[in-house]
Amino acid sequence: MSTAYECPILVWMISLNRNYSQEEYDACYGLVKDCVTNVNVTYKPQDADSFRSLLLAMLPLLMMRHRRIPRAKWRDCVTNNGKHWIEQDDLPPEKFLNSMIGYHLAQDQSLLGMAMTQGPQKKVVNIGLGILMLKVPGRIPLSSYIESQQHKLTPLELAAITAAEKPADVLRRLCIILTLKSSYARAIGQSAAFDWARLEFDVDKKSATADGHALTGWEFRLYRAKLGVARGIEPKLVEEEYQCCCAFFRGCDDLKFVWYDDPKQLETWVQFINIDQMTKVIPKLSA
Incomplete structure (x- = not known):
């Protein structure tokens, strides 16, 4: 039986806390172009989405640098359904099989994230991260937003x-359900066309099903992130809040929902960094 100690989960999150400069974009673009061979990013320095993609692609570099593993000593691999894992070189055979690092990248608005775990390849690829801003998009009423998401929900979920x-x-309940579903769908490598209504989460009863079958063996870690973000020509600080969920298949006999409301507990496995901290270490990430 798998335990939380066998495949410990770590999450890195980048807060896009301010506008970026041309110099910062160029530095990120150069790093990704040289060191991230599995990502093809078009040079668009004025496009904020392009900058997000660059920072997201840099997260595996940051994670491996934090482990003091040179870029030349590891490879980014991918399964047929798009699940990533990292293999390391120069390890003895007895350590190699349990050294695989599975990870998943996710983003929404001003928050980017990477969830990762280490262990056997067949286990570590089953990890997913869901991020969703706790805000109704645009100026539409909340009821209209729920209606636009209704095709992803079951009648039981909608009622709850x-x-x-x-x-x-x-809004919070809606975002919890949606991040549970997105993290699970990404953990199993489903495409954007996946029918989320095939999943049903009953948070109150701590149960979940897929196509009517119980989702045993899964662990869902839920937490919220609050960011201070400066936006505009004359930057004004605004607060943004996000619902996040990390899904991982442990293969145990039950289903676990773990809520992290205590910041100190969250800090034990989730690390937040901002644009300044990320760009500051760029010279070290290519080493």
Whole structure:
């Protein structure tokens, strides 16, 4: 039986806390072009989405640098359904099989993230990360937003979401369900066309099913992230909040929902960095 100690989970998150400069874009672009061979990013320095893609591609470099493993000593591999893992060179045979690092990258708005774990390749690729901003997009009413997401929900989930009295609680419940589903779908390597309504999460009863079958063996870690973000020509600081969920298949006999509301507990496995911290270490990431 698998335990939390066998494949420990770590998450790195980048806060896009301010606007970026041309110099910072160029430095990130050069690093990704030279060191991340599995990513093809077009040079678009004025495109914020392009900058997000560059920072996201840099996260595996940061993680491996943190482990003091030179770039020339590891390879980024991928399964047929797009699941990534990293293999390291120069390891003795008895350590090689358990040295695989599976990871998944995710993003939404001002928050980027990478969830990773280490162990046998067949286990570590089953990890996924879901990130969703706790905000109704645009200026549409909350009811319209829920209606636009209804095709992803089951009747039971929709009833649980709309049963909340306060609009903020309705939105939070919706985002919890959506991040649970997105993290699971990404953990198993499903495409964007995957029908999320095939999944059903009953958070109150701590149960979940896929096509009517119980999702045993899965661990879902849920937490929220609050960011201070400066935006605009004359930057004004605004607060953004995100719902996050990390899914991992441990192969145990039950299903676990683990809530991290205590910042100190969250810090034991989730690390937040910003643009300044990320760009500062660029010279070291190619080594």
